Amino acid sequence: MNIELMDVKSQHFAHKEEFDNAVLEVLSSGNYIGGKFVKDFEDKFATYYDCKYAISCGNGTDALVLSLKALNIGNGDEIITTPFTFFATAEAIASVGAKPVFVDVNIDDFCIDCNLIEKKINKKTKAILPVHIYGQSCDMDRLKEICDKYSLKLITDCAQSTGTRYKGSRKNTLGEIACFSFFPTKILGCDGDGGMVLTDDENIASAVRAYKIHGSNIDGFKTLKNYYSNINKTMPSNIELHEDKYHNYLIGYNSRLDAIQANLLSKKLDYIDEYIDKRRKNADYYNVALGNSKFTIPKVPNYSFHTYYIYALQANNRNECMMKLKSKGVASGVYYPVPLHLQPAFNYLGYKIGDMPNSEFLSLHTFAIPVYPELNNQELEYIVNVINCI
Numbered sequence: 001m002n003i004e005l006m007d008v009k010s011q012h013f014a015h016k017e018e019f020d021n022a023v024l025e026v027l028s029s030g031n032y033i034g035g036k037f038v039k040d041f042e043d044k045f046a047t048y049y050d051c052k053y054a055i056s057c058g059n060g061t062d063a064l065v066l067s068l069k070a071l072n073i074g075n076g077d078e079i080i081t082t083p084f085t086f087f088a089t090a091e092a093i094a095s096v097g098a099k100p101v102f103v104d105v106n107i108d109d110f111c112i113d114c115n116l117i118e119k120k121i122n123k124k125t126k127a128i129l130p131v132h133i134y135g136q137s138c139d140m141d142r143l144k145e146i147c148d149k150y151s152l153k154l155i156t157d158c159a160q161s162t163g164t165r166y167k168g169s170r171k172n173t174l175g176e177i178a179c180f181s182f183f184p185t186k187i188l189g190c191d192g193d194g195g196m197v198l199t200d201d202e203n204i205a206s207a208v209r210a211y212k213i214h215g216s217n218i219d220g221f222k223t224l225k226n227y228y229s230n231i232n233k234t235m236p237s238n239i240e241l242h243e244d245k246y247h248n249y250l251i252g253y254n255s256r257l258d259a260i261q262a263n264l265l266s267k268k269l270d271y272i273d274e275y276i277d278k279r280r281k282n283a284d285y286y287n288v289a290l291g292n293s294k295f296t297i298p299k300v301p302n303y304s305f306h307t308y309y310i311y312a313l314q315a316n317n318r319n320e321c322m323m324k325l326k327s328k329g330v331a332s333g334v335y336y337p338v339p340l341h342l343q344p345a346f347n348y349l350g351y352k353i354g355d356m357p358n359s360e361f362l363s364l365h366t367f368a369i370p371v372y373p374e375l376n377n378q379e380l381e382y383i384v385n386v387i388n389c390i
């Protein structure tokens with residue numbers, strides 16, 4: 001047998017004609033940037049989350065950067081986040097000029113430990129940026145309580161958690177602003193790069209729209225005006241509104257979801273609950289079959305509806321297990337081998353080994369096994385047999 005860790009091709013082939021046609025429809029339309037296909041997907045995604053505004057963008061990293069910019073976060077600001085995530089989470093913070101402040105994760109659910117957050121808050125702290133890691137929901141009530149108490153913004157990194165629910169609701173997993181990735185392997189993945197920002201706040205939505213297109217148009221004007229009003233100043237009178245893309249009010253970016261990806265994502269969104277259901281069934285199968293093994297299986301708090309972007313086991317002899325799996329044709333992977341506080345790029349922050357014990361432990365002991373929706377029963381049985389013989 002040869003089983004991939006993540007198999008994006010089989011997802012395409014399950015609905016090949018429909019997905020191929022989605023691409024062809026855009027190619028024949030001549031409508032490649034912006035327009036109907038992008039708007040339709042934004043509306044459909046907003047409805048899926050019962051959220052007012054969905055603003056698509058180039059990828060999940062941009063979704064984070066645009067969100068931070070829209071909240072006016074930059075030099076001198078501190079943002080509390082987790083070290084047990086993909087690099088982009090903290091990279092986005094640093095790339096807008098702010099400082100990532102790491103708080104360790106819970107050893108059981110791998111999400112930010114809310115009990116450790118308050119002692120990291122100071123006058124420079126502007127926001128908390130938790131990650132629903134692997135598809136597991138963070139404790140949103142606790143996070144919202146802390147944000148309310150200290151007047152902080154809550155930005156959720158939902159790159160791995162499309163469809164995840166907190167206390168029964170998808171919307172409950174969103175902060176004031178939420179950031180999604182549609183990287184091909186993600187729960188909702190396109191055939192290239194893609195991202196989305198969700199918010200219920202009209203001004204934040206307008207600012208994200210402005211920053212993603214070079215700070216231009218009415219959104220750019222409005223965001224600049226809001227900026228002056230927030231610092232109790234009037235906008236200089238020589239700045240006038242021009243509703244076109246050649247008047248730029250802010251230094252922004254070029255970050256667009258292209259129409260081909262948008263149309264594909266619209267079609268795939270019809271299947272997302274099916275995909276999630278299958279991922280959860282696969283995880284249930286592993287939980288039962290490996291529950292009494294020498295491996296630690298994922299723990300899920302009652303409030304979390306886990307979507308299993310990643311199903312990770314823990315083992316003392318991780319490398320040996322992964323080698324054994326490989327020798328039997330089963331791919332596995334490590335997410336993530338280096339916790340962010342120990343990444344060379346964040347050396348300037350001055351963290352050292354031992355500062356985030358749980359993240360460091362998980363980085364050394366967890367490994368992901370295949371859990372993607374298209375796995376069949378024979379493959380699942382085979383994986384379990386291989387693991388149980390290690």
Ligand SMILES: Cc1ncc(COP(=O)(O)O)c(C=O)c1O
Nearest residue numbers: 059060061086088089159181183
């Ligand atoms: C937690 C997390 N945040 C952000 C990102 C960035 O998303 P993208 O690769 O679409 O830029 C990813 C993607 O892997 C991720 O897993």
